[in-house]
Amino acid sequence: MAVCGESGDTTQFSEYIAKNVHLYKMKNDYELSPRASANFTRRMLADSLRSRERYNVNLLMAGYDEVEKKAELYYMDYLASMMELPYCAHGYGSYFVLGCLDAYYKPDMSVANGYELLKRCIAEISKRFSINLPTFSVKLIDKDGIHDQEPIHARQLVI
Amino acid sequence: MSYNGGGVVAMKGKECVAIASDLRFGIQLQTIGLDFDKIFQAGPKLYVGFPGLATDTQTVHQRLKFRTNLYELRENRKVSPKVYASMVGNLLYEHRFGPYFVEPVVAGLDANNQPYICAFDLIGCANAPDDFVVAGTCEEQMYGMCESLWKPDLGPEELFEVISQALVNACDRDAISGWGARVYVIEKDKVTVRNVRTRMD
Numbered sequence: 001m002a003v004c005g006e007s008g009d010t011t012q013f014s015e016y017i018a019k020n021v022h023l024y025k026m027k028n029d030y031e032l033s034p035r036a037s038a039n040f041t042r043r044m045l046a047d048s049l050r051s052r053e054r055y056n057v058n059l060l061m062a063g064y065d066e067v068e069k070k071a072e073l074y075y076m077d078y079l080a081s082m083m084e085l086p087y088c089a090h091g092y093g094s095y096f097v098l099g100c101l102d103a104y105y106k107p108d109m110s111v112a113n114g115y116e117l118l119k120r121c122i123a124e125i126s127k128r129f130s131i132n133l134p135t136f137s138v139k140l141i142d143k144d145g146i147h148d149q150e151p152i153h154a155r156q157l158v159i
Numbered sequence: 160m161s162y163n164g165g166g167v168v169a170m171k172g173k174e175c176v177a178i179a180s181d182l183r184f185g186i187q188l189q190t191i192g193l194d195f196d197k198i199f200q201a202g203p204k205l206y207v208g209f210p211g212l213a214t215d216t217q218t219v220h221q222r223l224k225f226r227t228n229l230y231e232l233r234e235n236r237k238v239s240p241k242v243y244a245s246m247v248g249n250l251l252y253e254h255r256f257g258p259y260f261v262e263p264v265v266a267g268l269d270a271n272n273q274p275y276i277c278a279f280d281l282i283g284c285a286n287a288p289d290d291f292v293v294a295g296t297c298e299e300q301m302y303g304m305c306e307s308l309w310k311p312d313l314g315p316e317e318l319f320e321v322i323s324q325a326l327v328n329a330c331d332r333d334a335i336s337g338w339g340a341r342v343y344v345i346e347k348d349k350v351t352v353r354n355v356r357t358r359m360d
């Protein structure tokens with residue numbers, strides 16, 4: 001799960017969700033599917049929306065469903081509207097990056113090609129976006145679990 | 160209500176009813192998703208659409224599903240369109256002073272296969288006319304299209320044509336609706352779902 005938004009809310013909300021998902025596994029001996037986790041997160045966010053403490057966080061949740069044998073990516077904004085999408089982005093950077101992704105994304109891309117596409121998106125942001133974002137960490141989620149990839153440094157990219 | 164955009168229209172025909180929605184999921188002027196159907200199935204011949212704020216579309220659908228599940232368990236029968244519409248109005252008015260920002264549209268066939276359509280405002284005022292109902296950011300465009308195209312006693316095929324043209328042309332004139340449309344035609348023995356192409360912008 002990748003979170004952005006109000007400082008404090010990001011950590012609190014994401015840890016709350018992560019711990020609850022882990023609790024489910026401890027209680028029931030099997031893990032929540034990505035779809036169930038995303039829907040659970042949406043429910044928590046929607047309930048908090050109309051209460052005294054509103055969590056102001058935008059999320060992306062990614063997971064691999066072992067039963068359906070496919071990877072899933074969920075986009076959730078701070079109002080708790082959720083969509084399953086092939087690619088997505090939050091924030092001002094999304095205005096630049098979604099165009100790149102629309103043009104170059106293919107549903108059957110390999111991991112290497114996906115990583116190159118991420119680099120292309122980050123190159124686009126470093127060139128055109130006014131805020132300096134030097135480094136991006138990358139994680140890969142597949143049937144074998146979560147793998148840390150090489151971080152992408154903006155200054156090493158060909159712009 | 161115009162934060163996410165979208166539109167839903169429902170029309171009565173001869174022993175059939177059609178409901179259609181656009182497929183755009185956007186946040187103000189940025190389009191995020193192209194497969195956000197605002198119509199959900201509430202019964203074998205009952206469909207409901209929730210145009211408006213996307214988070215409330217999902218929340219109201221889930222809350223209503225909870226209520227209809229309990230109804231069906233207690234009463235041991237499927238919920239009828241009039242009762243479902245009454246439940247929708249009730250749920251919305253419960254939140255009179257902190258409303259859900261959706262304007263639901265209910266469309267279905269009752270036990271005698273007679274068409275029933277109903278639209279609500281965001282606080283649950285029901286409107287169940289004999290011709291068509293519209294809701295969403297492009298409702299004014301849809302009123303114009305429906306008023307000119309709709310005739311009484313349309314058969315299923317003609318009703319599909321009429322509702323598709325009404326929705327497509329209305330969405331084409333609204334910046335935050337469109338990106339495809341899905342049309343459900345409900346007849347006494349089957350429900351046909353078709354995707355319709357609009358301007359993809």
